[in-house]
Amino acid sequence: MASPSSSKTIVLITGANSGVGYAIAKVLVSTSPKYHVIMGSRNRENGRKAQETLEQELEQASTSNPNPTSSLLKGTLSTVTLDVTDQASVDAAVRHVTDTFGRLDVLVNNAGVYVPGKEDGIPNSSSSSSSSSSLTQQLEQTLPTNVIGVARVTESFNPLLIPSESESEPKPEPRLQSPYLLHITSSLGSLALAEDLTYSVRATAYRASKAALNMLAVQDAKVLAAHGVKVFAVCPGLVRSNLRGKDEQSRSAGGAAQDPEVSGQLILDIVEGKRDSHVGKFVYKDGVRPW
Ligand SMILES: NC(=O)c1ccc[n+]([C@@H]2O[C@H](COP(=O)([O-])OP(=O)(O)OC[C@H]3O[C@@H](n4cnc5c(N)ncnc54)[C@H](OP(=O)(O)O)[C@@H]3O)[C@@H](O)[C@H]2O)c1
Numbered sequence: 001m002a003s004p005s006s007s008k009t010i011v012l013i014t015g016a017n018s019g020v021g022y023a024i025a026k027v028l029v030s031t032s033p034k035y036h037v038i039m040g041s042r043n044r045e046n047g048r049k050a051q052e053t054l055e056q057e058l059e060q061a062s063t064s065n066p067n068p069t070s071s072l073l074k075g076t077l078s079t080v081t082l083d084v085t086d087q088a089s090v091d092a093a094v095r096h097v098t099d100t101f102g103r104l105d106v107l108v109n110n111a112g113v114y115v116p117g118k119e120d121g122i123p124n125s126s127s128s129s130s131s132s133s134s135l136t137q138q139l140e141q142t143l144p145t146n147v148i149g150v151a152r153v154t155e156s157f158n159p160l161l162i163p164s165e166s167e168s169e170p171k172p173e174p175r176l177q178s179p180y181l182l183h184i185t186s187s188l189g190s191l192a193l194a195e196d197l198t199y200s201v202r203a204t205a206y207r208a209s210k211a212a213l214n215m216l217a218v219q220d221a222k223v224l225a226a227h228g229v230k231v232f233a234v235c236p237g238l239v240r241s242n243l244r245g246k247d248e249q250s251r252s253a254g255g256a257a258q259d260p261e262v263s264g265q266l267i268l269d270i271v272e273g274k275r276d277s278h279v280g281k282f283v284y285k286d287g288v289r290p291w
Pocket of ligand 1: 015016017018019020082083084085113145185186235237239244
């Protein structure tokens with residue numbers, strides 16, 4: 001183990017090279033030196049570039065601050081290559097985190113995809129014109145990342161997240177805080193909200209994937225509570241990202257999307273214990289969603 005980093009809260013975010021994941025990393029490392037954020041990226045080069053961009057962004061913001069007292073980059077960052085659909089990639093990431101940090105304090109299952117369909121009602125560069133994916137194809141392309149990928153990453157990293165209870169194993173250094181497992185879901189995954197017939201977004205494959213993910217969260221919360229792990233299903237809100245496509249109209253959801261730092265702030269509140277009264281629930285910025 002290169003560095004036990006007992007004075008740090010070690011956070012791994014999957015899919016942190018853009019959108020919500022990048023913003024979570026940004027908010028955490030600009031809040032406190034206690035955070036070490038491992039930015040997961042399925043593409044090594046994109047991960048490296050994202051870390052570099054984030055460090056530059058915060059350094060530049062520090063120098064343009066009229067009252068520069070200290071750097072806005074307070075925490076530390078690193079990257080790991082991690083494709084949630086590839087067990088060998090996840091295993092290699094587990095080895096990296098084990099060898100480098102020896103434990104994990106916060107796992108954010110953020111990586112996700114939206115595969116557009118013609119009738120989805122989500123502003124997207126391809127859904128209105130070229131996409132002709134059938135529902136079956138959309139499900140086949142969505143579930144491996146949004147559901148199986150989350151289950152794979154959670155199962156693989158659980159031994160690093162769960163505090164050791166074995167008398168025979170050497171006691172790890174005490175953690176700063178209880179471990180958190182966060183599944184980034186969507187309000188579109190709520191079965192209760194989906195009953196509202198006036199709600200025009202169809203996105204059936206995406207919604208089914210997030211409903212399934214919500215069930216994983218309910219089950220994980222029950223099992224992991226006994227080990228002191230706090231589990232949340234988290235809707236990050238409608239925020240700017242590449243999820244719906246890379247052109248401006250899609251990124252901003254036709255102008256309706258908020259800055260993803262709103263999502264980063266929500267995750268910060270959760271890992272700082274401010275939402276602990278909602279452990280095991282489906283939370284969003286302003287409260288709790290019905291499952
Ligand atoms: N933006 C919103 O309004 C909104 C609302 C509700 C929920 N969400 C959820 O928020 C999460 C983040 O999405 P986002 O909006 O930030 O979109 P995004 O900018 O497209 O980010 C998605 C991230 O997931 C990564 N990813 C995709 N497949 C992967 C795989 N197989 N292995 C590892 N990483 C993979 C992407 O990597 P690449 O860059 O390589 O593609 C990217 O880094 C998703 O779970 C999404 O469902 C977003």
